[in-house]
Amino acid sequence: xxxxxxxxxxxxxxxxxxxxxxxxxxxxxxxxxxxxxxxxxxxxxxxxxxxxxxxxxxxxxxxxxxxxxxxxxxxxxxxxxxxxxxxxxxxxxxxxxxxxxxxxxxxxxxxxxxxxxxxxxxxxxxxxxxxxxxxxxxxxxxxxxxxxxxxxxxxxxxxxxxxxxxxxxxxxxxxxxxxxxxxxxxxxxxxxxxxxxxxxxxxxxxxxxxxxxxxxxxxxxxxxxxxxxxxxxxxxxxxxxxxxxxxxxxxxxxxxxxxxxxxxxxxxxxxxxxxxxxxxxxxxxxxxxxxxxxxxxxxxxxxxxxxxxxxxxxxxxxxxxxxxxxxxxxxxxxxxxxxxxxxxxxxxxxxxxxxxxxxxxxxxx
Amino acid sequence: xxxxxxxxxxxxxxxxxxxxxxxxxxxxxxxxxxxxxxxxxxxxxxxxxxxxxxxxxxxxxxxxxxxxxxxxxxxxxxxxxxxxxxxxxxxxxxxxxxxxxxxxxxxxxxxxxxxxxxxxxxxxxxxxxxxxxxxxxxxxxxxxxxxxxxxxxxxxxxxxxxxxxxxxxxxxxxxxxxxxxxxxxxxxxxxxxxxxxxxxxxxxxxxxxxxxxxxxxxxxxxxxxxxxxxxxxxxxxxxxxxxxxxxxxxxxxxxxxxxxxxxxxxxxxxxxxxxxxxxxxxxxxxxxxxxxxxxxxxxxxxxxxxxxxxxxxxxxxxxxxxxxxxxxxxxxxxxxxxxxxxxxxxxxxxxxxxxxxxxxxx
Numbered sequence: 240x241x242x243x244x245x246x247x248x249x250x251x252x253x254x255x256x257x258x259x260x261x262x263x264x265x266x267x268x269x270x271x272x273x274x275x276x277x278x279x280x281x282x283x284x285x286x287x288x289x290x291x292x293x294x295x296x297x298x299x300x301x302x303x304x305x306x307x308x309x310x311x312x313x314x315x316x317x318x319x320x321x322x323x324x325x326x327x328x329x330x331x332x333x334x335x336x337x338x339x340x341x342x343x344x345x346x347x348x349x350x351x352x353x354x355x356x357x358x359x360x361x362x363x364x365x366x367x368x369x370x371x372x373x374x375x376x377x378x379x380x381x382x383x384x385x386x387x388x389x390x391x392x393x394x395x396x397x398x399x400x401x402x403x404x405x406x407x408x409x410x411x412x413x414x415x416x417x418x419x420x421x422x423x424x425x426x427x428x429x430x431x432x433x434x435x436x437x438x439x440x441x442x443x444x445x446x447x448x449x450x451x452x453x454x455x456x457x458x459x460x461x462x463x464x465x466x467x468x469x470x471x472x473x474x475x476x477x478x479x480x481x482x483x484x485x486x487x488x489x490x491x492x493x494x495x496x497x498x499x500x501x502x503x504x505x506x507x508x509x510x511x512x513x514x515x516x517x518x519x520x521x522x523x524x525x526x527x528x529x530x531x532x533x534x535x536x537x538x539x540x541x542x543x544x545x546x547x548x549x550x551x552x553x554x555x556x557x558x559x560x561x562x563x564x565x566x567x568x569x570x571x572x573x574x575x576x577x578x579x580x581x582x583x584x585x586x587x588x589x590x591x592x593x594x595x596x597x598x599x600x601x602x603x604x
Numbered sequence: 605x606x607x608x609x610x611x612x613x614x615x616x617x618x619x620x621x622x623x624x625x626x627x628x629x630x631x632x633x634x635x636x637x638x639x640x641x642x643x644x645x646x647x648x649x650x651x652x653x654x655x656x657x658x659x660x661x662x663x664x665x666x667x668x669x670x671x672x673x674x675x676x677x678x679x680x681x682x683x684x685x686x687x688x689x690x691x692x693x694x695x696x697x698x699x700x701x702x703x704x705x706x707x708x709x710x711x712x713x714x715x716x717x718x719x720x721x722x723x724x725x726x727x728x729x730x731x732x733x734x735x736x737x738x739x740x741x742x743x744x745x746x747x748x749x750x751x752x753x754x755x756x757x758x759x760x761x762x763x764x765x766x767x768x769x770x771x772x773x774x775x776x777x778x779x780x781x782x783x784x785x786x787x788x789x790x791x792x793x794x795x796x797x798x799x800x801x802x803x804x805x806x807x808x809x810x811x812x813x814x815x816x817x818x819x820x821x822x823x824x825x826x827x828x829x830x831x832x833x834x835x836x837x838x839x840x841x842x843x844x845x846x847x848x849x850x851x852x853x854x855x856x857x858x859x860x861x862x863x864x865x866x867x868x869x870x871x872x873x874x875x876x877x878x879x880x881x882x883x884x885x886x887x888x889x890x891x892x893x894x895x896x897x898x899x900x901x902x903x904x905x906x907x908x909x910x911x912x913x914x915x916x917x918x919x920x921x922x923x924x925x926x927x928x929x930x931x932x933x934x935x936x937x938x939x940x941x942x943x944x945x946x947x948x949x950x951x952x953x954x955x956x957x958x959x960x961x962x963x964x965x966x
Contacts, residue, residue, distance in 0.1 A: 256955045269954040274894060410953050460914055552813050566732055574672045582690035582728055589724040
């Protein structure tokens with residue numbers, strides 16, 4: 240059996256693995272970077288590159304050691320260094336003398352090289368793709384449900400457990416019918432978790448670099464830490480939303496970015512790349528929607544996110560919304576993270592006590 | 605007569621501090637102890653000192669631990685509340701100076717600034733990966749000059765014409781200092797220059813973009829250094845308040861938190877813990893490819909707590925290892941009672957797992 244290593248985008252890796260089946264091969268992945276992979280990546284990469292690259296690199300090295308022949312990495316998405324990632328990783332792997340072959344995947348023609356290489360038949364190709372889209376939708380649904388429930392659950396860990404259980408089920412699901420059945424039961428399963436309905440949890444938005452928003456090894460399990468402190472989250476990277484955006488661009492010529500840049504216009508007029516625009520626009524948006532605070536995840540050395548930091552400070556001041564800046568690199572220790580998050584939760588709680596009726600316009604979704 | 609009291613323990617990177625207060629917030633005892641890299645032993649020694657000092661009529665009604673070693677210390681002494689040090693420091697400062705608007709706290713390896721308005725924290729910031737604005741910087745430079753940290757403090761106060769020293773980085777500060785020494789600068793001027801460098805670094809790194817408004821309270825271990833206080837006054841052009849328990853403010857704040865959090869029955873394991881033989885044992889979880897290192901805290905043969913692990917299923921749990929092995933992520937420090945056995949659900953899902961093996965298994 241031929242295997243292909245795919246990059247890590249948190250739980251969405253499960254859906255991506257299905258997409259790989261469209262090429263008639265099997266995926267090799269995990270839903271979070273393993274510490275072992277991170278170690279390998281740090282050792283192999285230049286010191287100053289950002290942590291996501293090290294994580295992906297380590298993942299591919301680990302894959303090669305496990306005997307995986309192929310890997311794929313996104314090409315040319317966004318205008319940050321991510322577009323050079325594939326080339327960088329390719330070169331580093333070559334220097335290390337590894338044989339794994341990396342395909343790029345991005346906007347490179349109607350029939351990208353990766354498809355040309357494996358050349359699957361049309362039916363084998365399309366069916367898993369539809370399945371992938373469905374799985375992405377289910378994962379979106381799971382994520383959204385988990386953020387809400389985790390903040391108000393009575394027994395800590397119930398949500399995480401259910402979520403992991405459903406994700407395992409989803410990763411084992413081979414047919415669309417089964418995936419649909421899982422989708423149907425998501426709402427019911429989450430409703431069964433005993434929750435404290437009276438509790439009005441703090442609402443916090445997570446913005447920043449996407450690998451950090453998604454990979455719980457890199458962000459040190461921030462969703463869990465915050466959720467178990469009774470904070471309702473909104474993570475501003477949902478793959479389903481991103482895909483919806485792409486289809487909108489293709490078929491309806493409606494780009495979400497246009498809307499975002501309108502929102503952020505007062506603060507950011509030019510493109511800085513990556514998800515920087517999203518970070519600014521979502522922060523403004525959340526402030527207007529009555530969120531209690533924002534957390535900005537930024538790998539140290541990430542050009543787009545670092546350049547919007549001063550802007551976020553300004554937004555925080557103008558809109559009166561606390562924004563916690565988290566900077567991560569491989570030396571970041573867990574205690575430092577949890578200390579900051581706990582203190583931030585205290586700050587938000589005190590604020591809430593002082594102004595119990597913050598204007599809230601609608602639900603945050 | 606009320607004989608209840610509350611204990612706050614702050615286990616920092618360099619020192620371990622204990623404070624005992626009455627329910628009214630009056631400090632009975634304070635202990636500041638520089639740790640020798642063994643937090644459990646330091647906590648035990650603190651408790652031993654406490655046993656000597658504290659009259660028997662007092663009984664401890666609540667314990668709160670704080671600092672970077674708070675979870676471990678919490679397991680050792682049996683803490684009722686485990687609180688982060690930013691909140692603990694702020695709580696202590698507010699107790700003593702209700703009008704405080706800025707708290708500067710410089711400890712061994714952490715430096716923080718906390719901005720308060722109307723008695724509530726509105727913003728805070730903590731140093732990132734650099735130790736140049738912390739106590740360790742001074743420690744290492746004092747060692748370089750072959751003087752104690754207390755001497756450094758008193759010598760800096762004598763300086764009239766401080767030398768300018770590059771404080772961007774601890775290593776380069778040292779080379780700059782050697783250079784200045786060899787140019788013939790006086791030691792007292794160099795020490796004051798070091799203090800200025802530290803404060804400059806702190807203000808530009810940690811306080812970057814924050815509104816520093818008086819009244820400013822300066823606390824943490826480094827606040828005992830008069831040279832630094834002088835440098836702060838010069839840099840900020842306003843008066844700095846050094847609170848009476850400046851070295852142990854974290855522990856004081858923790859004690860106040862313990863006294864105000866309505867503890868019905870304390871989980872405190874008693875002062876006798878100081879004499880117990882407490883050891884830690886590490887093992888690898890291995891239930892998922894995270895391979896978390898779990899630390900078990902053992903009192904003789906009795907398991908009193910665990911720390912470590914990403915998914916939270918080990919944290920604070922005292923069930924036998926076999927009972928938890930293979931279960932899914934669950935539980936937090938407070939949830940001993942409600943744990944249930946569950947099926948094998950990993951925290952990290954692997955696809956194409958058949959080919960994955962660990963390098964160390966080779």
